[in-house]
Amino acid sequence: MTAQWEAKNKNCLITGAASGLGAAYAEALLKEGAKKVAVVDIDENTGQNFVAKLNETYKNAAIFVKCDVSKESEIENCFKTVVKEFGRVDVLINNAGIMSDLETTWRLATDINYQGLVSFTLKAVKHMRKDEGGAGGVIVNISSTAGLSKVNTFPIYCGSKAAVRYFTQSLAMPPFFEDTGIRVMALCPGATATKLVENLDKKVVDMKNSKMMEELFGNVHIQSVESTVAVMHKMLKDGNNGSIWLSNKDQPPYELTSHIDKFFTDVEELVSP
Numbered sequence: 001m002t003a004q005w006e007a008k009n010k011n012c013l014i015t016g017a018a019s020g021l022g023a024a025y026a027e028a029l030l031k032e033g034a035k036k037v038a039v040v041d042i043d044e045n046t047g048q049n050f051v052a053k054l055n056e057t058y059k060n061a062a063i064f065v066k067c068d069v070s071k072e073s074e075i076e077n078c079f080k081t082v083v084k085e086f087g088r089v090d091v092l093i094n095n096a097g098i099m100s101d102l103e104t105t106w107r108l109a110t111d112i113n114y115q116g117l118v119s120f121t122l123k124a125v126k127h128m129r130k131d132e133g134g135a136g137g138v139i140v141n142i143s144s145t146a147g148l149s150k151v152n153t154f155p156i157y158c159g160s161k162a163a164v165r166y167f168t169q170s171l172a173m174p175p176f177f178e179d180t181g182i183r184v185m186a187l188c189p190g191a192t193a194t195k196l197v198e199n200l201d202k203k204v205v206d207m208k209n210s211k212m213m214e215e216l217f218g219n220v221h222i223q224s225v226e227s228t229v230a231v232m233h234k235m236l237k238d239g240n241n242g243s244i245w246l247s248n249k250d251q252p253p254y255e256l257t258s259h260i261d262k263f264f265t266d267v268e269e270l271v272s273p
């Protein structure tokens, strides 16, 4: 673990940060003393307005970079632009994500939720790694409780979020931190009050029985954005490389790593070569 990590003087890049949880992480990091934040998003209008609002309080600390994280060339340009503007990136939060399990959109959703995140992670590792002249850093990949559960209403979203968690834990295996000085971790929020949980009937696989929809979504506890920001704060500060964190039902930060490691231990004998 990195002793006494603090946001002070850090340069941060957050994808999907024009609104929702990403915007809340951006504001919280600046409040905690981050030097610079790059708000990376496909939505230019919302992103530019948000950055202008941030810069009223945090003078010239925020920049907006337009990027569709499903497009490799845009990711490449975006990462180069941020490194040029900031000189160094210390924190990457791979937050951009959508729920869209429709026949016509599931490939795009998977590109955004998983492939884009992998691409940004690889670029950040190359840039940050201490064994190749970098300064180390922190990468937080946004998974979901959907990446820990089976939900037949949105199996593609679940699959992409489970992939995020597996990718993160596999990448983090020793000697990753010893070599690179980078902590890579995953955050699994439960349902949280943003645009993502609105109009769910238009985002999930065809539900023939609308009653099922009511049963599934009717009693879900939708937590506040602030609860998830608190978990992000805790893991940035204290989280070990490879750790997985839960933010659910407005409960305090909870580390899931030992539960997931138990699963790996249980099946290890069966799958080892």
Ligand SMILES: NC(=O)C1=CN([C@@H]2O[C@H](COP(=O)(O)OP(=O)(O)OC[C@H]3O[C@@H](n4cnc5c(N)ncnc54)[C@H](O)[C@@H]3O)[C@@H](O)[C@H]2O)C=CC1
Residues within 6 Å of the ligand: 015, 016, 017, 018, 019, 020, 021, 022, 040, 041, 042, 043, 067, 068, 069, 070, 095, 096, 097, 098, 099, 112, 142, 143, 144, 145, 188, 189, 190, 191, 192, 193, 194, 195, 196, 197
């Ligand atoms: N809200 C929730 O209940 C939960 C959300 N999450 C995850 O948290 C992350 C953030 O979600 P929310 O803030 O809730 O969603 P949101 O829909 O409120 O915000 C998503 C942001 O990502 C941007 N975005 C969408 N497609 C993009 C693309 N191709 N390239 C770049 N930016 C793009 C949007 O413009 C928007 O600013 C996502 O990865 C989501 O899967 C995880 C668990 C629960």
Ligand SMILES: CCCCC/C=C\C=C\C(=O)C/C=C\C/C=C\CCCC(=O)O
Residues within 6 Å of the ligand: 099, 144, 145, 146, 147, 149, 150, 151, 189, 190, 191, 192, 196, 197, 200, 216, 217, 220
């Ligand atoms: C179970 C329906 C939840 C509906 C909320 C809508 C969107 C959620 C987006 C997320 O990223 C994750 C939040 C929760 C859903 C995931 C799993 C819940 C399964 C719970 C269980 O198995 O008991």
